[in-house]
Amino acid sequence: MSNETPRAEPLRVLTGITTSGTPHLGNYVGAIRPTVIASRTAGMEGFYFLADYHALIKTGGDPARVQRSTLEIAATWIAAGLDPERVTFYRQSDIPEIPELTWFLTCVCGKGLLNRAHAYKAAVDKNREKRAVAGAADLDEDEDAGVSAGLFMYPVLMAADILMFNAHRVPVGRDQIQHIEMARDIAASFNHLYGEHFTLPEAQIEESVATLPGLDGRKMSKSYDNTIPLFTPRDQLKKLIAGIKTDSRAPGEPKDTEGSALFQIYEAFATPEETAQLRNAFAEGIAWGQAKELLFERIDREIAPMRETYQSLIDHPERLEDMLKAGAAKARRIATPFTAKLRHAVGLRDLRAQATDKKSKATKAALPSFKQYREADGQFYFKVVGAQGQLLLQSAGYASPKDAGAAIKALQADDAALAQLPAPTDAQALHAALRLLREAAEA
Numbered sequence: 001m002s003n004e005t006p007r008a009e010p011l012r013v014l015t016g017i018t019t020s021g022t023p024h025l026g027n028y029v030g031a032i033r034p035t036v037i038a039s040r041t042a043g044m045e046g047f048y049f050l051a052d053y054h055a056l057i058k059t060g061g062d063p064a065r066v067q068r069s070t071l072e073i074a075a076t077w078i079a080a081g082l083d084p085e086r087v088t089f090y091r092q093s094d095i096p097e098i099p100e101l102t103w104f105l106t107c108v109c110g111k112g113l114l115n116r117a118h119a120y121k122a123a124v125d126k127n128r129e130k131r132a133v134a135g136a137a138d139l140d141e142d143e144d145a146g147v148s149a150g151l152f153m154y155p156v157l158m159a160a161d162i163l164m165f166n167a168h169r170v171p172v173g174r175d176q177i178q179h180i181e182m183a184r185d186i187a188a189s190f191n192h193l194y195g196e197h198f199t200l201p202e203a204q205i206e207e208s209v210a211t212l213p214g215l216d217g218r219k220m221s222k223s224y225d226n227t228i229p230l231f232t233p234r235d236q237l238k239k240l241i242a243g244i245k246t247d248s249r250a251p252g253e254p255k256d257t258e259g260s261a262l263f264q265i266y267e268a269f270a271t272p273e274e275t276a277q278l279r280n281a282f283a284e285g286i287a288w289g290q291a292k293e294l295l296f297e298r299i300d301r302e303i304a305p306m307r308e309t310y311q312s313l314i315d316h317p318e319r320l321e322d323m324l325k326a327g328a329a330k331a332r333r334i335a336t337p338f339t340a341k342l343r344h345a346v347g348l349r350d351l352r353a354q355a356t357d358k359k360s361k362a363t364k365a366a367l368p369s370f371k372q373y374r375e376a377d378g379q380f381y382f383k384v385v386g387a388q389g390q391l392l393l394q395s396a397g398y399a400s401p402k403d404a405g406a407a408i409k410a411l412q413a414d415d416a417a418l419a420q421l422p423a424p425t426d427a428q429a430l431h432a433a434l435r436l437l438r439e440a441a442e443a
């Protein structure tokens with residue numbers, strides 16, 4: 001696919017957020033804010049989704065947490081300015097084609113590749129250490145103790161997320177680079193066996209974006225329990241900021257900006273001028289209490305308007321549910337026909353296709369088709385109908401059946417012929433259908 005239509009298409013950017021926690025300031029500065037800004041770039045097609053299937057791997061046995069986190073993360077993205085009209089914003093588990101693709105990919109993915117995944121290896125290494133300490137014989141536990149098959153398969157599910165939409169770029173943190181490389185490997189194996197179906201994705205690492213320190217000065221992270229929730233109420237935000245670790249320098253003593261969590265967090269929210277002012281204030285010995293007050297006001301200035309939107313969305317989950325359902329429908333306009341094509345490619349096919357000549361009606365029943373007809377106005381028309389009977393393209397009238405036939409021929413040969421035709425209702429689905437027809441004709 002990457003070879004077929006290289007760069008006339010917009011750049012597809014896709015990323016997922018695991019729904020296992022509450023968004024914090026570090027997520028906002030490191031991922032949400034830059035992604036929302038990037039999503040407004042012209043010539044880019046954004047796919048953002050809530051990775052709730054992935055969440056099951058980490059949150060086993062805590063369904064309420066998965067649901068709550070899904071609600072909070074969805075509300076956060078919308079409150080932070082993501083425009084679901086402009087991008088495709090959906091929930092992974094609303095796309096049943098994802099687990100189906102996961103299986104197709106599982107079958108072309110070497111087990112050895114998964115053995116080398118960092119998260120899995122770390123778990124195994126830990127078990128090995130334990131065995132070494134205890135003496136292997138004393139432990140019935142094996143190397144894979146405590147590792148679910150879900151954790152092992154994590155990279156394949158993630159590859160399915162990415163490959164389903166043929167994303168070019170995947171913005172992720174450094175810890176995810178290996179997963180994108182694995183998605184490329186898996187895509188290449190599939191393409192090698194079944195033809196060029198998948199674009200090979202690339203990781204996109206934001207070098208310029210700060211990693212925010214947490215309350216204790218280490219990287220802000222759920223696993224360190226040092227986070228400041230993004231939409232915590234104002235008074236709570238103030239309290240948490242008051243708890244940021246500082247040194248014991250008294251008011252009037254100059255303070256170091258270097259290594260100051262407070263200063264770094266301020267910098268992530270402030271303009272360069274504001275940051276320069278705080279730097280001066282540090283040199284002049286601003287009291288920590290006063291610096292914390294400045295930080296609180298600066299963060300709250302950016303967050304407060306979003307907090308209101310966030311709260312209203314949390315109070316009206318039906319709005320988010322509707323938004324996500326609409327996003328899923330949009331995503332499935334790509335996923336459904338693409339999966340049909342992949343099913344065909346791997347050999348999950350309508351049996352009639354084999355029993356009869358490939359040009360027969362029975363074969364065509366499982367494929368999209370061209371329908372030619374004459375209207376009461378005396379003109380000749382054609383339409384392209386999807387495998388499920390949905391209308392994908394409606395031509396204008398032609399003076400003769402020959403003209404209509406020529407237009408069909410041109411379209412069968414090349415999507416470029418679309419330039420001469422009325423705009424389709426769903427260009428993506430139409431492209432997929434035409435591709436499928438060409439493949440079937442070659443088969």
Ligand code: TRP
Pocket residue numbers: 014015016017018051054157158161162170171172176
């Ligand atoms: N594994 C990613 C993380 O933990 C989340 C994720 C799931 C993802 N599927 C994805 C990210 C697809 C990018 C693309 O951060």
